[in-house]
Amino acid sequence: MGNVLEVRSLSKSFGGIRAVRDVSFDLKRGEFLALIGPNGAGKTTCFNMLNGYLRPDTGSVKLLGRELVGIPPRKVWRMGVGRTFQITETFRSMTVLENVQMALISHNRRIFDLFSKATALYRDEALKLLELIGMAAQADRPCAELAYGDLKQLELAIALAHDPDLLLMDEPTAGMAPNERIALMQLTADIVARGHVSVIFTEHDMDVVFAHSHRILVLNRGELIAEGTGDEIRANALVQEVYLGGGSLFHEKETAHA
Amino acid sequence: MGFYLAQLLTGLANASSLFLIACGLSIIFGVTRIVNFAHGSFYMLGAYLSYTLVTHLSALGALGFWGGVLVSALLVGVIGLLVEVLILRRIYRAPELFQLVATFGILLIIEDAALAIWGAQDLLGPRAPGLSKAVRILGEPIPQYDLALIVIGPVVLGLIWLIFHRTRWGVLVRAATQDREMVGALGVNQALLFSSAFFLGSVMAGLGGALQIPREAVNLNMDLSVIGDAFVVVVIGGMGSVTGAFIAAVLISVLNAFAVLVFPQISLVLPFIVMALVLVVRPYGLLGKPGSEKGAPADPEAPLRPLNPAGRLAMGAVVVILALVPLVSADFTMILLVDVLIAVLFAASLHFIMGTGGMISFGHAAYFGVGAYAAALVVKWLGLSMVPAMIVAPVASGLAALVFGWFCVRLSGVYLGMLTLAAAQIVWGVTFQWQDVTGGDDGIIGVWPAKWASSETAYFYLALVLCAGGVWLLRRAAHAPFGYMLRGIRDSEIRAEAIGVDTRFHQWMAFTFAGTLAGLAGVVSAFAKGSVFPDVLNISSSIDALIMVLLGGIHTLLGPLLGASVFVLIESWVTRLEYWRFIFGLIILGVVLIAPDGLAGALSRLLAFLKARIRPGTDTKKEALHGQRS
Amino acid sequence: MLEVRELNSQYGGAKILHGVTMTLGANEVVALLGRNGAGKSTTMKSIMGMVRQKSGSVLYEGAEMLGRPSHVICRAGVGYVPEERRIFKELTVEENLSVGKREKRADAPEWTLDHLYTLFPNLKERRRNLGKHLSGGEQQMLTIARTLMGNPKVVLLDEPSEGIAPVIVEQMAHVIAELKREGLSVLISEQNLHFARLVSDRAYIIEKGQMRYEGTFAELDAQPEVSAKYLAV
Ligand SMILES: Nc1ncnc2c1ncn2[C@@H]1O[C@H](COP(=O)(O)OP(=O)(O)OP(=O)(O)O)[C@@H](O)[C@H]1O
């Protein structure tokens, strides 16, 4: 049972704020791991350290045995780590399809091509990815016009373009309609189920978290305070206090997915 | 010892007046994100107005002097306010930097207006009553007025700092620089906020000029001579940082005061060298913050579409018509058209980095000039003929772009622009001073085309092939993965990095590519004129290219082609007239107000309108806004 | 309080709203539901005068607001919380709040820093931090607090629960309840039905820029096909 990712004693401070403290965990191949915690707990900061946007103060991150700390994000991507952003980052002056095509062009190392028509390259592959996430109908819309939820979906298509081993999704469904959330995460779960990709995601929608994740890590003020399955986490008094609250916002759906 | 102290004090006095103008520029940029080229003109107006006022009020003594100075500063503020309300306010929504074109028009207008009102001769202003003597410090005479200036600078700095950090207005202004629309939604009248900032900035420029009259003869070159230094100071200090501007003003002025002792000519390029050094170490200037370099947020560009059949036909037709011109027209038309072709290629190459790449360049003439000079030098010193020279030249400018680009792409926004300008100024300075090789001011003459290309007609065809070919290559690259990824980096550097792109390297290559093609334009120009002079490299030649791109419309590939053609044609016509700057400035302002989306945008709106008239039923607006053909 | 009639809005050539009509009564909390891209945000932006091309009518306390600049609408008493968390990144939390500050209004409650800090304790801890250093959720809290500093009578909340931890969302529900208790009217755009149901009196459903449904949540629950069709739940 190989670990895709091994994270050891990861820490990061910003000035006086210790955003992440001594976080360690492993991720198995084909595992669907949720990272939850209050706002400002350090989830995004963790993600940024996993794929090179931030250099941790201490600690190590190993992807299939190779150290990732100190490697720039673009190389981490080439090593097989895809990511979606909490605050979406897309090429606003391009169409939806072109956004996916760019990822494919880069994956195939053709960005210095001076003569081919970019819009004609990898069109079918890109369309297939859009179909997969259900956005084929919007393929030719300019990205700048998309509603927020659609941008989130597009990010997933882009992140899947290079067939990653590990996918990091920062609040992938925020801003989406309820059943589109479920659909998107179902889709992700299906991809995970094929056994090749491992996913770590953060989310504040507990329906989504409890429905699909294999395992949940809870971060509070930068520290891991709990780890376990959905039921264990739900029953954890500390997690209830700092994060879940009274449960009025999700328990109605609990039975549906439990 | 005394001598050095005197030198230091002179430097500090210069720093004060430089600070006043730079701080106004910094405030205006900080709030409105306008790169105000007319700021030097406001400074010059301040000097002229105060010359007139102070001379008339001389009977009142000290009161007359200081009153005159203050009133002129306020008058300049009012003029600035008018400019903001009447012109700039209408184009805040235009693409980034477009407002720069308008301020350039205003610069031209003010220059000729000053010429008409005050004449071309230098005007020597009166001295400040009570401060007209010199005091001896360590045996050296120091003008009392200089000492007064040394005090005024920090006092103004203190006042401005208090305004920005201790008043609500200051907080609102800082908020508005980040998100104007949101400030409006929180109940703040942003129009008022902008106008007040513009007023304040203009007052500072006017004050700087007004205070200068006892020290310097008032003349028509004051605007351009100060604007370069003012920009340098703002950039070294960090855009939008008033304290930074003060430190930078002191740094530059004091260094300059001593450097001229060793190497008198250095003052031409010293500020630019200092700026380049500072920016390499601190990419946002001494006290600037990341993000301080960005222009105002603009509406996103529409996706690039391949030219539709009609458009392709039109492009083809233009080339064919051009090819037929020699059959029907006289030599001077062809000479003019060669100028147009050169400008088109030059502007298109600038557009590649600026429009497609989002990297502002205020110094693109460097690569045009290096191309021209490389050709001239190999002809003159190695005796090469035209064809090899035409191969060497673009390679040389490509290399120059490779070297300078390495530094430039590390920066972004206006900082990047200013570093390109510094690069261009340094190249210009070297060319200008290195008499033995480049001929200095006298340039290099005798750069004639090969025999087969020496007739006007033959050279015209050669230029047509090279320039059209260059433009084709640029378009091709823009539609290819290389250009697309460049746009991607412009849109979101984070996303580009996240899909495996080395963004700096990519931008560096684009910079080099564009520099190479600018060099091609340069060599075509060198052989067309038969000579090269340092002014192909100077600021105004860079600015011309910038105006062409912006005027044409930065959001389309067609923009620079239109902008360059129109610019050259109008300029060649208008420069024959008296007060041509005034007229040219008015034309520019007219275009800016009528077509805030650039000439290309106006053209596509016009076409859509005509189409709707001919074939009712097509949706005019939709075509205009979505059919941005490239 | 707020009455929107036959509102049409478009961005460039794309028509987004087609004759939207709705009302928001005094001291009422109304949910505006709809899936992605339905036009919820566009409706709010149009009310706030932040969409350039629009027609129809927006009456606030009987006065026409359509076509007036957003600062006038805000000063009249309409507060707007955008969904994209448009905080001022280079300003500290406290400065962000001070930008939103407006004079006290006779007919609306006054919000003080202390009061807001008790509602959003995270912000108090971070009050000297720059906006850009806040986490996503903290930024969301800051936007709401900033708008409240303007002492509005009507608040337009665009997806306030997005990206917020469940405990805080519950807290937010209390905040909205408190707003209502203080006499404010709130229009809230939501995709989170649990949350919308928890806080609001009535709901509108918008789909492709048109109003498709209006009624109470009880009525909505009685017609599951409506939510299924327009809300994708
Ligand atoms: N560049 C930075 N400088 C200073 N503080 C920072 C910086 N980035 C993040 N922080 C702080 O670190 C903490 C963790 O932030 P992070 O973005 O990781 O939170 P998060 O768990 O993703 O929260 P959310 O769920 O709200 O997105 C926050 O308190 C934030 O204010």
Ligand SMILES: Nc1ncnc2c1ncn2[C@@H]1O[C@H](COP(=O)(O)OP(=O)(O)OP(=O)(O)O)[C@@H](O)[C@H]1O
């Ligand atoms: N600036 C814009 N230019 C062009 N089209 C836009 C713009 N903003 C939004 N749209 C389009 O208008 C439609 C409605 O968008 P709006 O943001 O109002 O939806 P929404 O209901 O708020 O969705 P979400 O829940 O995803 O925020 C969408 O199709 C979107 O693509």
Ligand SMILES: [Mg+2]
């Ligand atoms: Mg986060």
Ligand SMILES: [Mg+2]
């Ligand atoms: Mg919305």
